[in-house]
Structures are given as structure tokens and as C-alpha cells.
Amino acid sequence: MSRIGKLPVEIPAGVTITVDGDAIKVSGPKGNLEAAKLPHVTVAIEDNVLTVARISDEKIAKSQHGLMRALINNMVVGVTKGFEKKLEVSGVGFKVALQGNKLVMALGFSHPVEFIAPDGITLGVEKMSISVSGISKQQVGQVAADIRALKKPEPYKGKGIKYEGEHIIRKAGKTGAK
Numbered sequence: 053m054s055r056i057g058k059l060p061v062e063i064p065a066g067v068t069i070t071v072d073g074d075a076i077k078v079s080g081p082k083g084n085l086e087a088a089k090l091p092h093v094t095v096a097i098e099d100n101v102l103t104v105a106r107i108s109d110e111k112i113a114k115s116q117h118g119l120m121r122a123l124i125n126n127m128v129v130g131v132t133k134g135f136e137k138k139l140e141v142s143g144v145g146f147k148v149a150l151q152g153n154k155l156v157m158a159l160g161f162s163h164p165v166e167f168i169a170p171d172g173i174t175l176g177v178e179k180m181s182i183s184v185s186g187i188s189k190q191q192v193g194q195v196a197a198d199i200r201a202l203k204k205p206e207p208y209k210g211k212g213i214k215y216e217g218e219h220i221i222r223k224a225g226k227t228g229a230k
Contacts, residue, residue, distance in 0.1 A: 054106075054114060054117040054118040054121075055118070056118035056121055056122055057093075057104055057106070057117035057118040057120070057121045059121065060101045060102065060103050061101070061102040061103075061104075061121065061124055061125050061128060062100065062101060063097070063100045063101065063102060063128065064128070064132055066080060066081050066132070067079065067080040067081075067128055067131060067132060068080075069097060069102060069124075069128070071089065071095050071097065073089075074088055074089050074091075075087070075088060075089065076088075076089050076095065076124060076127075078124070078127040078128055078130075078131055079131065080128070080130075080131025080132050081131065081132065082130070082131050082132065082133075082134055082187050083130075083131055083172075083187045084131070085127040085130060085131060085187060085188060087123055087124070087127060089120070090116040090119065090120045091116075092106060092107050092108070092110070092112055092113035092116045092117075093105065093106050093107065093113065093116050093117055093120045094106075094107060095120070095124070102124060104117060104120050104121040104124065105117075126189045126190075129189075130186075130187040130188055130189060131187055134185055134186065134187050135185065135186060135187070135188070135189045135192045135193075136183055136184065136185040136192070137183070137184045137185075137192055137193065137196040137215065137216075138181055138182070138183050138184075138215070138216035139181065139182040139183075139184070139196060139199055139200060139213050139214065139215060139216065140180065140181050140182075140213070140214055140215075140216055141157070141159075141180045141181070141182065141212075141213050142180065142205075142210060142211060142212070142214070143159070143160060143203075143209075143211035143212065144211075145158065145160060146158060146159055146160065146180070146203075146211070148177050148180060148182060149177065150175060150176070150177040153168060153169045153174075153175065154166055154167070154168050154169070155167040155168075155169070155175050155177070155182065155199070157202070157203075159202060159203040159212075159213075160203070160211075165202055165203075167198070167199055167202065169195070170191070170195065172186050172187065172188060172191060173185070173186045173191060173192065173195050174186065181216070182199060182213075184196045184199065196215070199213060200213045200214065200215065205218075205220045207220065207221060207222055207223045208222070208223055208225055210222065
């Protein structure tokens with residue numbers, strides 16, 4: 053039995069989950085999310101508790117069991133609390149500014165780099181840190197990865213865009229020995 057899959061998902065007050073056919077819809081105070089139901093699992097709702105069970109003991113059913121429960125739990129957390137990732141920008145001359153829903157960054161290139169936030173994502177800037185927030189965990193993570201990919205941190209001085217708390221492994225520079 054899957055350790056993740058067998059855990060029930062508590063449905064908080066203000067959240068409604070509907071399972072119709074191959075779609076699972078979650079509505080809450082922050083918005084609505086929808087995901088496709090995987091074919092080798094069943095989803096049941098009883099007394100504000102959602103449970104996911106697999107149809108058989110095949111390998112594909114075992115792998116989809118925990119995945120479906122995790123996806124549903126992430127949707128419930130997203131419509132109640134939301135998700136947020138923080139990025140740190142470090143480097144001499146690097147600047148970050150927000151113009152509407154557009155992030156304008158000076159990252160050491162000959163031109164400013166512009167990043168437009170997709171629908172459902174809100175960007176925030178405070179000094180040299182960027183916060184990416186939204187209700188979809190996958191979308192928040194993907195947008196944060198796209199912003200980080202604009203200027204990955206380099207291993208010698210650590211300049212670039214990194215996740216908050218990310219440890220950059222440093223390399224030793226030239227020793228200057230003759």
C-alpha cells in the first residue's frame with residue numbers, strides 16, 4: 053500500500069470537490085482548480101474526507117495511487133492557502149523592478165530582461181528578492197524555474213538568480229601560482 057496514497061485528504065470548510073467522470077474540480081476561497089482523474093484509481097468523498105484507492109495491484113496502479121492523492125491534496129492547499137516561491141538576485145549592478153505584471157531585470161546583459169507573468173501568477177519584488185505566488189503548485193514552480201533560468205547562479209562568485217535558501221557550491225578560482 054502506498055504510504056502517501058492511503059492517507060485521507062481532509063476537506064476544509066469553504067472548499068468543494070466534485071468528481072465527475074475523468075475530471076476532479078476543486079473550488080475554494082482563492083479560486084478554482086481542475087485536474088484529470090488518473091484511470092487506475094478511484095476517488096471517493098465521505099463526511100468531508102476524500103480517499104483515493106487503486107483498482108488493482110498492477111505497477112501502474114500503485115504508482116498512480118500516491119500521485120493522484122498528492123495532486124488532489126495540492127489542489128486543496130492551493131485554493132485555501134496558495135503557494136509561494138522566493139528567488140534571490142545577487143550580483144553587482146543587477147536590478148529588479150515590477151511594472152504592472154511585467155518583471156524588468158538588469159542582469160548584466162546589454163539589454164534589460166523582461167518577464168511577463170502568466171495568468172494566475174502574481175509577482176512581487178522587495179529589494180533584490182522576487183516572490184512568485186499562485187494557487188497551482190505546478191505553475192508556481194514552473195514560473196520560478198523560468199525566472200531562475202534567465203540568469204542561473206554561477207559557481208565562482210554566486211552571481212545570478214537563485215531560490216531562497218539554495219546553497220550554491222563554490223569553485224576555487226585561479227591560484228595565481230607561477
